[in-house]
Each structure stands twice: as C-alpha cells, then as structure tokens.
Amino acid sequence: MTITLRSFGEADYDWLVDLHGRLYAKDEGFDETFGALVAEILREFLQNHDPACERGFVAVNETGERLGSIFCVRLDAETAKLRLFLLTSEARGHGLGKHLLDACTGFARQAGYARMKLWTHESHRAACALYARNGWTLHSSKPVRSFGQSLVEQHWSRPL
Structure with missing residues (x-):
C-alpha cells in the first residue's frame, strides 16, 4: 500500500468530524x-491556523482514500500540541500511526518548537503504547467524566 501525507483542507472537515x-x-x-x-x-x-507553525496531515492511499489524520498546533512559543490523531479501522496495524507521528513531530521540530504535549485517554491503549515507544512521557492521569463515559484522562509530553 502506497501512502501519501497531504495537508488537511476544508474538504476534509466533514469526513474527519464524521470519522x-x-x-x-x-x-x-x-x-x-x-x-x-x-x-x-x-x-x-x-x-x-498559522501554516508556518501549525499543520494538519491527512494520510491517503493510492486511490485517494483517506486513512487517518494528525495535527500539530501551537500551544505556546516553545510548545506544540498534538491533536486529532486517528486512523480508520482498516489502516491500523500497518505502521501508518508511527508514520503520522513521525511526520507530526518532524514538522514541530522544523517549526522550532522545543517540546510537544498531548491530551488523551487511557483507553486509547494502542496510541499510548506508540507514544511510550517514541519518546513521550506520561505526566498525569486522572479519572474524569467526559463524552458520556467514565474515563482516565492523560497528559503526555516529549522534548524535540
């Protein structure tokens, strides 16, 4: 499978919200x-968004089918925030998550950020394992009630 990463655009909005x-x-x-x-x-x-320091990536296959996304946004002058990291069910387990994560952290590094942060939930086990394998550190966890569910919210970061 040939995968291309392209910039998120307005035409991707409905697809990504729905997904x-x-x-x-x-x-x-x-x-x-x-x-x-x-x-x-x-x-x-x-x-x-400021294209010089913020980017949304959309992964597409050779037929143009969208397979996932990841975003790098500015939190402050030295910190980027990773957001909206998601793969379709069919795209999981093929290394695409690492490819997207590497692209996002590489962009953040090139944009001059010193570190990245993210917010997630403990239930996203595959993503959390990917973060841990790729230089991210879990800083805090706390039980919350969000999106109609009892969850454990987590905050991760990594130096660039």
Whole structure:
C-alpha cells in the first residue's frame, strides 16, 4: 500500500468530524459531544491556523482514500500540541500511526518548537503504547467524566 501525507483542507472537515464521531461511538461509547468538540477544533484550525507553525496531515492511499489524520498546533512559543490523531479501522496495524507521528513531530521540530504535549485517554491503549515507544512521557492521569463515559484522562509530553 502506497501512502501519501497531504495537508488537511476544508474538504476534509466533514469526513474527519464524521470519522471521529463514528469510531469513538462504536469503539468507546462516546456520545455526540465528542463529535461536537472535534468540529469546534477543526473550525478553529481552518479559520486561524498559522501554516508556518501549525499543520494538519491527512494520510491517503493510492486511490485517494483517506486513512487517518494528525495535527500539530501551537500551544505556546516553545510548545506544540498534538491533536486529532486517528486512523480508520482498516489502516491500523500497518505502521501508518508511527508514520503520522513521525511526520507530526518532524514538522514541530522544523517549526522550532522545543517540546510537544498531548491530551488523551487511557483507553486509547494502542496510541499510548506508540507514544511510550517514541519518546513521550506520561505526566498525569486522572479519572474524569467526559463524552458520556467514565474515563482516565492523560497528559503526555516529549522534548524535540
């Protein structure tokens, strides 16, 4: 399978909101507030992102089918935030997650950030294992009630 990473654009908005909403509802029982949060994040990105230091990546196969996404956004002058990292069910287990993670951290490094941070949930075990294998450190965990579920929220970071 040949994979290309391209920049996220307005035409990807509905697809990515729908994908997040469907996959997280099916896999984790998240309610509609999760899709609404993704929509809000993407609207903000489309309206205000600085292409010099923020980028959304969309992975596509040779037929143009979208397989996943990852975003690098500015948290502050020295810190990038990883957001909206997701793969379709079919794309999982083939190394695409590492490819997207490497592209995102590489972009953040080139943009001049000193470190990256992210927020996730403990239930995203495959993603958390990927972070741990690639230089990320878990800094905090706490039980929360989000998206209609009892979850354990986590905060990770890594130097660049």
